[in-house]
Amino acid sequence: MSGSSTKTADPPCRAYHHGxxxxxxxxxxxxxLVERGxxxxxxxxxxxxxxxxxxxxxxxxxxxxxLLAEVAREGFGGLSALMATEMGxxxxxxxxxxxxxxxxxxxxxxxxxxxxxxxDELCSVETFPDRPEVAEGSFxxxxxxxxxxxxxxxxxxxxxxxGLVAWAAVHGLATLRAEGVLGTDFPDQDLDEILxxxxxxxxxxxxxxxxRP
Amino acid sequence: MSGSSTKTADPPCRAYHHGxxxxxxxxxxxxxLVERGxxxxxxxxxxxxxxxxxxxxxxxxxxxxxLLAEVAREGFGGLSALMATEMGxxxxxxxxxxxxxxxxxxxxxxxxxxxxxxxDELCSVETFPDRPEVAEGSFxxxxxxxxxxxxxxxxxxxxxxxGLVAWAAVHGLATLRAEGVLGTDFPDQDLDEILxxxxxxxxxxxxxxxxRP
DNA sequence: GCCGGGATCTATACGCCGCTTACACCGCAA
DNA sequence: TTGCGGTGTAAGCGGCGTATAGATCCCGGC
Numbered sequence: 419m420s421g422s423s424t425k426t427a428d429p430p431c432r433a434y435h436h437g438x439x440x441x442x443x444x445x446x447x448x449x450x451l452v453e454r455g456x457x458x459x460x461x462x463x464x465x466x467x468x469x470x471x472x473x474x475x476x477x478x479x480x481x482x483x484x485l486l487a488e489v490a491r492e493g494f495g496g497l498s499a500l501m502a503t504e505m506g507x508x509x510x511x512x513x514x515x516x517x518x519x520x521x522x523x524x525x526x527x528x529x530x531x532x533x534x535x536x537x538d539e540l541c542s543v544e545t546f547p548d549r550p551e552v553a554e555g556s557f558x559x560x561x562x563x564x565x566x567x568x569x570x571x572x573x574x575x576x577x578x579x580x581g582l583v584a585w586a587a588v589h590g591l592a593t594l595r596a597e598g599v600l601g602t603d604f605p606d607q608d609l610d611e612i613l614x615x616x617x618x619x620x621x622x623x624x625x626x627x628x629x630r631p
Numbered sequence: 632m633s634g635s636s637t638k639t640a641d642p643p644c645r646a647y648h649h650g651x652x653x654x655x656x657x658x659x660x661x662x663x664l665v666e667r668g669x670x671x672x673x674x675x676x677x678x679x680x681x682x683x684x685x686x687x688x689x690x691x692x693x694x695x696x697x698l699l700a701e702v703a704r705e706g707f708g709g710l711s712a713l714m715a716t717e718m719g720x721x722x723x724x725x726x727x728x729x730x731x732x733x734x735x736x737x738x739x740x741x742x743x744x745x746x747x748x749x750x751d752e753l754c755s756v757e758t759f760p761d762r763p764e765v766a767e768g769s770f771x772x773x774x775x776x777x778x779x780x781x782x783x784x785x786x787x788x789x790x791x792x793x794g795l796v797a798w799a800a801v802h803g804l805a806t807l808r809a810e811g812v813l814g815t816d817f818p819d820q821d822l823d824e825i826l827x828x829x830x831x832x833x834x835x836x837x838x839x840x841x842x843r844p
Numbered sequence: 845g846c847c848g849g850g851a852t853c854t855a856t857a858c859g860c861c862g863c864t865t866a867c868a869c870c871g872c873a874a
Numbered sequence: 875t876t877g878c879g880g881t882g883t884a885a886g887c888g889g890c891g892t893a894t895a896g897a898t899c900c901c902g903g904c
Contacts, residue, residue, distance in 0.1 A: 439852085455751040457670065462890060471854050473892080478852095482891065538668040538746070541810040550815040557816075578816060582804075583829050583836075587796070590803025594795075597754040602763040603770075603791060616796050623796075623836035652881085675861065684883050686863085691881095695862065 440478040442468045444492070447485055451530035456537045461485065483545045486534050491552055493531025497524045498555040505559055510566040511625050517559060518588040518617040525592035532596060560584060568628040580628060587620045653691040655681045657705070660698055664743035669750045674698065696758045699747050704765055706744025710737045711768040718772055723779040724838050730773060731801045731830040738805035745809060773797060781841040793841060800833045 446467040461482040462472045479485040500520045507513035525532040540546045604612050659680040674695040675685045692698040713733045720726035738745040753759045817825050
């Protein structure tokens, strides 16, 4: 069925014994996640879109959770990379704002990853044991920036406490936008501007919080 | 099969033609949501726990989404009620802190409702058309408190912008705890104390933000 | 050149899921 | 008494995750 050529790699996601079905499945999974959300995700549909039998994905992932976990894992990596590019900014407050905006940008531009990174199946269960380490990366940047912002030595405990406030603030913004709830609260307004304003306010608030006596 | 008595209403959730199967289903649904999350929710399992046939729930809810939507609706009411009880506090900053803590308390004590209120199926789809109005209730309390806190007339626009910052902050805290992620960041510490501290910091930050020139 | 084995994919099947059609039963009202 | 609407059951459809068994392909050793 593959014709005469021995290297039939042209059709985008078709190759027997070439090892790219795994990547093809991940791509299809991300598309399906964007279209139907984590709840509407189905391993059979992913296989269907990849043009393989329902059983084929099991040769690359032990079960559907493992496929979702890989999407999440790549998501954490992407978020980390996105935040890393902002670390060159010298001014700490500006850098903090940039980190927050990067978080929001990631959530908006990679909705499949963002969903899976925070879906219940991958958070509470033992199906994603190294989640803490994988997720840790992004927050190192946040903690470092808060340290710079304080202008004084920050205790481990206070750093984490303030970090939690900052993290929760942008995470709340990201999830609220992802839920589509903000459209009713700010009708006919540019949501990106609204969110950038919220990030700016939060950053400014954190500055005064960190610099209080 | 019902024995000799004509009024077999003693078993907790069994009554034919008494109209309480609906409530019984909602209770079973909440329990199942707590045990298995939204992803593991199943209408058949709910029916099983209520001791009725798989078809029975469809006489009270058009489909599984409608049952989840009712859980969410009651959740919004419960959150509103919880926040309402804090509105008697005179000092605005103290009241703002109390509202935030009430939000966190609700999320912790009613995990089934909190999950459903923010699950993707009930947010983006047309399956819960009056969600905005139902959800609006809680935020009126927040806006009123921010108004009191400012000590000056707050424009509609600025009120909503600052409200978003406050709302996102506590919502972020609530979801991060619900995800169980905080346990790894604050090991061996009282999470309630950590969260109360975060709410306190956020409230204090909002005060200075609202009172800046 | 051949062949054996491991990696990869398919066929088939099981039980659970949401939901539909069809029917049985209860209790009230005419 | 009888009919009828509200409420339950029975049986079945296609889709789901996934387990067992088998086909197919590529590669390395003889």
